[in-house]
Amino acid sequence: MIKRGKLEITKDILEIIYNNKNSIKPTPLLRKSNLSSTRFKEYYTNLLEKGFIQELTDKDGTKYITLTEKGFRFLEKYKAITTFIDEFEL
Amino acid sequence: MRPLEQIFMVGPGTEVFYSFIIIVCSLMVYFGTKELYELSSYKGIKYFRLSFLFFALAYFFRSFITFILSFFNIGTIHEFSPIFMPIGPLTLLLFMYFSSMALFYLLYSIIWKKWDKNSIMVYTFHIIAVIISLVSIFSRRMEVLLGINIFLFIFVSSVFYVAHKDKKIKNKWNNLYAVYILLLIFWVLNIIDILIPPFLQTFQMVIYLASCGIFLIILYKVLKKTGN
Numbered sequence: 001m002i003k004r005g006k007l008e009i010t011k012d013i014l015e016i017i018y019n020n021k022n023s024i025k026p027t028p029l030l031r032k033s034n035l036s037s038t039r040f041k042e043y044y045t046n047l048l049e050k051g052f053i054q055e056l057t058d059k060d061g062t063k064y065i066t067l068t069e070k071g072f073r074f075l076e077k078y079k080a081i082t083t084f085i086d087e088f089e090l
Numbered sequence: 091m092r093p094l095e096q097i098f099m100v101g102p103g104t105e106v107f108y109s110f111i112i113i114v115c116s117l118m119v120y121f122g123t124k125e126l127y128e129l130s131s132y133k134g135i136k137y138f139r140l141s142f143l144f145f146a147l148a149y150f151f152r153s154f155i156t157f158i159l160s161f162f163n164i165g166t167i168h169e170f171s172p173i174f175m176p177i178g179p180l181t182l183l184l185f186m187y188f189s190s191m192a193l194f195y196l197l198y199s200i201i202w203k204k205w206d207k208n209s210i211m212v213y214t215f216h217i218i219a220v221i222i223s224l225v226s227i228f229s230r231r232m233e234v235l236l237g238i239n240i241f242l243f244i245f246v247s248s249v250f251y252v253a254h255k256d257k258k259i260k261n262k263w264n265n266l267y268a269v270y271i272l273l274l275i276f277w278v279l280n281i282i283d284i285l286i287p288p289f290l291q292t293f294q295m296v297i298y299l300a301s302c303g304i305f306l307i308i309l310y311k312v313l314k315k316t317g318n
Binding site: 007050070073074077080081083084085087088089090 | 123125126129130131132134135137138199200202253254266311312315316317
């Protein structure tokens with residue numbers, strides 16, 4: 001199995017949220033991301049800090065994760081980012 | 091003046107226009123890739139952008155050098171006294187520093203994955219750039235100035251070649267490698283043109299046109315890939 005790069009993992013996590021009607025609980029997100037809980041926590045914190053995702057709590061106190069505008073923009077631009085990196089051999 | 095020199099030599103107006111084109115191209119590359127970097131935080135994109143920011147700064151000081159040479163009606167920048175007329179050597183110092191760093195950042199954007207474990211590499215490049223700048227100011231010997239630039243060319247082009255060869259890319263002879271090598275060749279010629287003006291005076295126009303062409307090709311590739 002090919003090791004996923006940081007950008008690809010970020011894209012995969014954001015895509016899971018997007019494909020789940022932009023609302024998912026942390027535990028299913030961890031399960032679907034195919035990462036260890038330690039690595040998932042690293043990425044999760046990073047995505048929150050960068051403003052790609054946000055945590056929302058409903059009236060029952062359940063925590064949901066949704067994409068921010070920046071998160072949507074990342075998904076839109078992901079292909080451009082990877083082709084740019086390939087083209088310029090960065 | 092021989093007829094060939096009359097055709098290929100350029101005046102101050104052309105110099106300013108030439109610098110303007112390169113500065114605009116470099117800044118467009120820098121700002122055109124801003125969003126890609128902000129979204130990805132990818133180090134390769136960061137060094138690539140910094141390289142073009144430094145190219146813009148280097149060309150700004152290059153045009154300033156040609157301006158003061160023309161203003162004071164002086165043949166070469168080394169005729170300025172470092173003590174009584176520091177503006178000349180100071181501008182040359184900044185030009186050499188920014189131009190060396192532009193090349194080093196471009197190089198680092200390709201090889202950062204291999205050298206990233208050693209984070210002092212960027213600082214080493216800064217130190218080398220400062221040394222090159224100081225030698226360029228204090229040495230008036232043509233052989234030393236040529237030697238530095240030939241060394242820089244050989245060092246950067248060989249690392250480019252090794253990095254390019256090692257990468258698992260589909261088209262080994264894609265035109266990016268050729269563009270980078272041409273950029274490097276004409277960049278060194280530009281530096282020699284500033285440090286030792288009589289050396290390449292006959293072919294100034296050719297160097298300028300080729301340099302503009304290379305920067306426009308890179309800008310086109312960047313805009314095409316970023317979708318701007």
